[in-house]
Amino acid sequence: MRIEKLEQGEVFVFGSNASGAHGGGAALFAYRRFGAVWGQSEGLQGQSYGIDTMSGLAVFEEQTRRFVAFAHGHPELVFLVTEVGCGIAGYEPDQVAGFFEGTPPNVVLPTSFVAILEG
Structure with a gap:
């Protein structure tokens, strides 16, 4: 799924x-189109939400857990997740999809992550 625009309540x-x-990839797109804040690495930023994927898998996993908790606490929003970590960061979906285990229904994961999570 390629995300080109967002509706009200989508992140x-x-x-x-x-x-x-936010100088490249999806981060640059988020900065240019969806309100990502230069200098803010994690969390809600306009109509976008950042997860640090470049500081190692442990940081990536911890920030993803915080994202999942945030999504649970904000059922009024719909979170459209890119293949986080699978671009510039260089991870494969099978390395990171498990970080998104337990996401609520208002989180839309990429098909590659869903396939791994569903086995």
Whole structure:
């Protein structure tokens, strides 16, 4: 699924870096189109939500757990998750899809993540 625009209440979830320098990939797209804040690496930013995928798998997993908790607490929003970590960060879906275990129904995962989570 390629996300080109968002409806009211939709949030674009993208991979960031620790400094919040949204200079490439989905992060740059989030910065240009959906309100990502330069210098903010994690969390809700306009109609986008950043997860640091560049500081190692442990940081990535912890931030994803916080994202899942945030999504549970905000059922009024629909979170459209890109293949977070599978672009510039260089991970494969089978390395990171499990981080999204337990996402609520208002989180739309990429088909590659769903296939792995559903076995």
